[in-house]
Amino acid sequence: MNESFPPISCRTLFSSSEVIEEEFGDPIEVALLFGALTNMNRYYKKYGLNLALLIFTENDNSKESQFVVLTWSLKKKQWHSIDMTKTDLDFDENLKETSQIVNEKLLSNPNFMKALIQNGVYIDKEDHIYAVMFNVAAKKFGIKSLP
Numbered sequence: 001m002n003e004s005f006p007p008i009s010c011r012t013l014f015s016s017s018e019v020i021e022e023e024f025g026d027p028i029e030v031a032l033l034f035g036a037l038t039n040m041n042r043y044y045k046k047y048g049l050n051l052a053l054l055i056f057t058e059n060d061n062s063k064e065s066q067f068v069v070l071t072w073s074l075k076k077k078q079w080h081s082i083d084m085t086k087t088d089l090d091f092d093e094n095l096k097e098t099s100q101i102v103n104e105k106l107l108s109n110p111n112f113m114k115a116l117i118q119n120g121v122y123i124d125k126e127d128h129i130y131a132v133m134f135n136v137a138a139k140k141f142g143i144k145s146l147p
Helices: 016-022 027-037 041-047 091-107 110-119 134-141
Strands: 049-060 063-074 080-083 121-124 129-133
Touching: 016 027, 049 091, 049 134, 063 091, 080 091, 091 110, 110 121, 110 129, 110 134, 121 134, 129 134
Parallel strands: none
Antiparallel strands: 049 063, 049 129, 063 080, 121 129
């Protein structure tokens, strides 16, 4: 997908609920959805949405990469992730690459998932992994995103 900003012509944007129901949205629609969801717990329950912020580093061939990732799933199905530091990547490419890394490195770890689901927070200072699942952390610790 090759989006330009500002758009060359008028176009229709899908609403946040349409993006959730279709499980697809373009970069602008997904950004608006995340903005809407950060303070709306009723959507978490209604759609079975899980939304988390992950910050971690990865060492690959003596090169360290830092990731700042938004990751989400509906009804605990497949997780999708986007690295917010990779602004030079096409949205679909970012989604594919980041989702694969996050699923392999973090979401496959039962301790990571258990901590996120039970507490809404995961901290591993040794491996430099920090995560907050917004809906759980808001209930358990009062941790909320900024409006």
